[in-house]
Amino acid sequence: MPLSVPPLLRPPLHCVRALGRPPVRALMNLRELVSALNDFASPALAESWDNVGLLVEPSPPHTVNTLFLTNDLTEEVMEEAVQRKADLVLSYHPPIFAPLKRITWKTWKERLVVRALENRIGIYSPHTAYDAIPHGVNNWLTKGLGTCTSVPLHPSTAPSSPAEGTHRVEFCADAEHLEAVLSKIKDIPEISCLTTLPARVEGEEQTRVSLNCSQKALLEVVALLSQNSFLYHKTEILLLQKPLLPHTGMGRLCTLSEPVSLSDIIERVKGHLQLPHVRVAVGAGRTLGTGA
Secondary structure, eight states: OEEEOOGGGSOOOOOOOOTTSOOOOOOEEHHHHHHHHHHHSOGGGSOTTOOOEEEEOOSSSOEESEEEEESSOOHHHHHHHHHTTOSEEEESSOSOOSOOSOOOSSSHHHHHHHHHHHTTOEEEEOTHHHHHSTTSHHHHHHGGGOSEEEEOSEEEEOTTSSSSOSEEEEEEEOHHHHHHHHHHHTTSSSEEEEEEEEEEETTEEEEEEEEEEOHHHHHHHHHHHTTSHHHHTTEEEEEOOOOEEEEEEESOEEEESSOOBHHHHHHHHHHHHTOSOOOOOOOTTOOTTSBO
């Protein structure tokens, strides 16, 4: 499905009209377009096993005039994109999933990459990032069920808060122990945001040490501090929990405003998706007349 770049995804157009000629349209740089797509649905919201974002990038600079949309990028779809002179294909499912060890003409996925680069066509895939966002695929699917409330089954967390680490460790040390402890801590991998501040504890001048660390590094930090009971007893460990993003995440649990039969739900889904048939597995002891 070829599309001109939508107005929200390109800079303002300065049109020049000539007698008998269509307006001249400004083109959008690929990297600007990818940035807009990432802002619409951050790749950080995708599942960890997924492969989303810009998968194939022609050598820059690369401008985009025609954006080609597809659910699955097959070889037939790629040939249509070539014929339509597409500059970028947005494929909902990622055509490249497992790592490619070579790019040859042997397999169809390798051939997709070859054809894309030969014809200077970029490939972008959003997949589960589009599932997670509040105005994405999952929410659109719920609209076919009728009036209902829906909440994500697995809510997404803010990808950049906090920036690093799963735990924060804070402790106080005097001048006698400080340098030796800091030297050992700096040798532990997956330590970040290490800071020191002057502090007064029980009338004594000490240094307050704060650091972020991973779950694995936390065990090493605790083991180090436990070697000195004076340090260990003044240690605080905080779990860094990222805030949940409202209405964002994987799956949806839908509660209908009124009970309906399974057959009614099937008809609603078929109508919403414009499908003549859907495949249904009816639960044990249930019928199509049973409430959904």
